[in-house]
Amino acid sequence: MPEAPAAARRRQIPGPAPQFTAGRAPHAAGLAALQRTVGNAAVTRYVQRVQGQGGPGAREEARRHAADPTTHGEWDTFRDMMDKVGFPQDVTDAAWQLILGGIAEQGQLNDEALAMFTERQEQRDHRASNSWYQELVRLIGDYLEIDRPTMALWSGGIDTSVHARSKGHTPLESTPFGSVVNELQLTMDWMLKTPMWNVLSKAFVTRARGPVHIFLRAYNPDSVLIAQEVPQLRVVMALNPAVELVWHPVYTTADGQLMEVTKDLELASDATYRTRDLCVRALYDYLRLKHDQANSRSERANAEMGARLASNGNQP
Incomplete structure (x- = not known):
């Protein structure tokens, strides 16, 4: 596992991390620390939740864990993994509180996103x-x-991340912090933690300093990759000419091996394209012309491709 950068290891947290008592709202000192960290509005919503307002199930569990972070079943695992990567203890403590506080906060933001917005990206931005x-x-x-x-x-799918790593590239899940969080469940409700990954992803792409390799096993214009990460990279590219996008169309064979589609529609260990459109065309053409219908491992990608072509008035 990669070691944390030296500059990051030296980073300190201003002031003590807020302390909580299980089942009750934070004390005054804890509230003051929270206000400095996440603002008055977030603290108000947090206190309301801890005092019992909100829905049952995963959200209720999230409130309990945010109120008393060390009772979460993965606290010891998180602490030990962060220590192995090289995080200072104060960063570990504060990060854990922020993760659990974010999970407890997320339910209301998800509800607001659906109530206030109809566009997918606007909903994602609000979450x-x-x-x-x-x-x-x-x-x-x-x-x-x-x-x-x-x-x-x-x-x-996460197998695509593993494939990218095997090719010598670094996805978010292989960064020091990403590698820790990727090993944790955190909550049973995926929608309470997905926005955290979106926020981390946005911060991740701003750190691009050279070629960025994009591995595409399925094309969805509403995905985080296409709707958020690539536009963010365009901004970075405008400021740094060294940043360029290198696209890889990926197909999963019947035995589970991830291969890439060449311009001749053959499968190879590596196939790169300079534009998204050429990459997507190669992937779609392979699925349309060469996909084995008995290959269940690529059936989802094939079905999504067919549905997208049909929605555009084309025959798959």
């Missing part, structure tokens, strides 16, 4: 406005640096 997750990024941003020359982004 990602979670002040706890924003503060988490400010705290651990230096630990999102890559340990290899090239950054990797991906879409189409």
Whole structure:
């Protein structure tokens, strides 16, 4: 596992991390620390939740864990993994509180996103406005640096991230902090933690310093990759000419091996394209012309491709 950058290891947290008592709202000193960290509005919503307002299930569990972070079943695992990577104890403590506070906060933001917005990206942006997750990024941003020359982004399942790593690139899940959080469940409700990954991802891509390799097993214009990460990279590219996008169309064979699609529609260990459109065309053409219908491992990508073509008035 990569070691945290030296500059990040020296980083200190201003003031003590807020302390909580299980089942009750924070004391005055804890509230003051929280207000400095995430703002008055977030603290108000947090206190309301701890005092019992809100829904049952995963959200109730999230409130309990935010009120008493060390009772979470993964606290020991998180602490030990952070120590192995090289995080200072104060960063570990504060990061854990911010993660759990963000999970407790996220339910209301998710509800608001659906009630206030109809556009997918606007909903995603509102969910990602979670002040706890924003503060988490400010705290651990230096630990999102890559340990290899090239950054990797991906879409189409976690196996695609593993494939990118095997090619010598660094996805978010392989950064010092990402590698820790990726091993944790945190909550049973995926929608309470997905916005945290979106916030981390946005911070991650701003750290691109050279070629960024993008691995595409399925194309969805509404995905975080296409709707958020790539536009953010365009901004970075405008400021740094060394940053360029290198696209890889990925297909999973029947035996589970991830291969890349060449311009001749053959499968190879590596196939790169300079534009998204050429990459997507190669992937779609392979699925349309060569996909084995008995290959269940790529059936989802094939079905999504067919549905997208049909929605555009084309025949798959």
